[in-house]
Amino acid sequence: MFNITSVSHSYNHVPALADVSLTVAPGEIVAIVGPSGCGKSTLLRIAAALLAPELGEVKGLEARPGYIFQEPALLPWLRVRDNASVLAGSSADAHFVDSLLERVGLGAHRHKWPHELSGGMKMRLSLVRTLAARPNVVLADEPFGALDQITRHQMHDELLRLHAEQRFSMVLVTHAVDEAVFLADRVLTMSPAPGRITATSTVSFARPRAAALRYDAAFAALCGTVATTLRSASA
Amino acid sequence: MSASRMKRLRAPLASVSVFVGLWYGLAYSLDNNFASSDGSALIVPPPHRLFEGLNSRTVERIATATGISVATALTGLVIAVVLGSALGLFMASARSVERAVWPWLIAMQVTPVIVLTPIIVRIFGPSFAARVFVTVVVAFFPLASNVLFGVRSIPQSWRDLFVLRGASRVETIRELWIPASLPSFFAGLRISAGLAVIGSIVGDFFFTRGDAGLGRLINYFFLDTRSGPMFVTALIASLVGFAFFAAAGLLRKLFVDPWHKP
Numbered sequence: 001m002f003n004i005t006s007v008s009h010s011y012n013h014v015p016a017l018a019d020v021s022l023t024v025a026p027g028e029i030v031a032i033v034g035p036s037g038c039g040k041s042t043l044l045r046i047a048a049a050l051l052a053p054e055l056g057e058v059k060g061l062e063a064r065p066g067y068i069f070q071e072p073a074l075l076p077w078l079r080v081r082d083n084a085s086v087l088a089g090s091s092a093d094a095h096f097v098d099s100l101l102e103r104v105g106l107g108a109h110r111h112k113w114p115h116e117l118s119g120g121m122k123m124r125l126s127l128v129r130t131l132a133a134r135p136n137v138v139l140a141d142e143p144f145g146a147l148d149q150i151t152r153h154q155m156h157d158e159l160l161r162l163h164a165e166q167r168f169s170m171v172l173v174t175h176a177v178d179e180a181v182f183l184a185d186r187v188l189t190m191s192p193a194p195g196r197i198t199a200t201s202t203v204s205f206a207r208p209r210a211a212a213l214r215y216d217a218a219f220a221a222l223c224g225t226v227a228t229t230l231r232s233a234s235a
Numbered sequence: 236m237s238a239s240r241m242k243r244l245r246a247p248l249a250s251v252s253v254f255v256g257l258w259y260g261l262a263y264s265l266d267n268n269f270a271s272s273d274g275s276a277l278i279v280p281p282p283h284r285l286f287e288g289l290n291s292r293t294v295e296r297i298a299t300a301t302g303i304s305v306a307t308a309l310t311g312l313v314i315a316v317v318l319g320s321a322l323g324l325f326m327a328s329a330r331s332v333e334r335a336v337w338p339w340l341i342a343m344q345v346t347p348v349i350v351l352t353p354i355i356v357r358i359f360g361p362s363f364a365a366r367v368f369v370t371v372v373v374a375f376f377p378l379a380s381n382v383l384f385g386v387r388s389i390p391q392s393w394r395d396l397f398v399l400r401g402a403s404r405v406e407t408i409r410e411l412w413i414p415a416s417l418p419s420f421f422a423g424l425r426i427s428a429g430l431a432v433i434g435s436i437v438g439d440f441f442f443t444r445g446d447a448g449l450g451r452l453i454n455y456f457f458l459d460t461r462s463g464p465m466f467v468t469a470l471i472a473s474l475v476g477f478a479f480f481a482a483a484g485l486l487r488k489l490f491v492d493p494w495h496k497p
Binding site: 048049050064065067069070071073075076077086087088089113114115133 | 390392393395396398399400401402411414415417493494495496
């Protein structure tokens, strides 16, 4: 379990986050939705220790959490296989990395350069790179925002399969309400800057979640509820 | 020859034709360009008479001078690569370092070499080492500046990756800074390669001990009013510059082009 307690931050005296607290249980996926500029990414960077908060603290998080960026952020001078091991560094388990690449359909592409991959393949490689370091916690900052809908749904299924195997905790920042509801156990709604958590929606659909869930009436109803909360928070 | 290759060659061939035309125009329009006694060109020989007055002794001298200038330029360029890259990385390590070093770099770049001549002679003597020093001074600025630019242009997400991994400073420089700055390094190398040849020839004019390089030979033919050999020597100096430029491009093709698709 890890806790973010009373975190506040500002940029050039403009408040970005105000008194945000969050607890994530082992294996839990928490999604955060909110309008642009509400401090979601700032919260994630603080959690990953990439940014020091002005107030508050992060406790119980391992030294090196997994982090998935908005863009794949692949190193262009490394081939697919080497990019997959970048975060794990010298401790990378070659067999594990290869098995992850196979799992996401990149096994046959391991000797390619990043520029030879499609957008979806790049994002899958970014996911493998994060999981290859065997993190207990994964922080994901709108990782699928730039993908088309079909590829995004494929990535969701991939992520849930890997989560079922590795049982990492995850904080997922996203703009897409359906993505948040499909992947998460809880969806937190943030207000415009300075960002505060204004509502929590519990998602009780059983796991493993099948693709058909997206067309379920209960799923649509919950998406509607979260979207309404989001609209009222943004008003 | 394929049609696409022909198409690619069209523009360079056109520019060479224009150049040769202008050359002929200049040679025949200059007053008193040809000596009346033997009809030899005094200022600019027309292209077809360029090789008049080249005997085996002159060819041998030009060949020796070319070897010396190539050695000077290559030695200077290698030193400039090492020093320039190291300085670029050093400046990239902190803004305060950049602010402290940058003005001196610019000052060194814009100071005329002639001002430094007495100091260089005092330290290196007036021969090969002095010419190499001038070459280094002329060639290393684009390398330092481009390596600095390359490191400064690294996206935040790549930097974050190495922070998340807990990489040491040395690992970050070796695995991130150096490869990420390679494209701009090679852009700088192409400029520096040409400058190194210029530096080796300029150095020849100031430091005249030891074997003569192309610069000194050009000066010799100039004083001897042998415009044909002078232009041949200048042409060879240009070809050496082209070769250096092309070699830098080839290295880039080998080490960067396979993965760098801007």
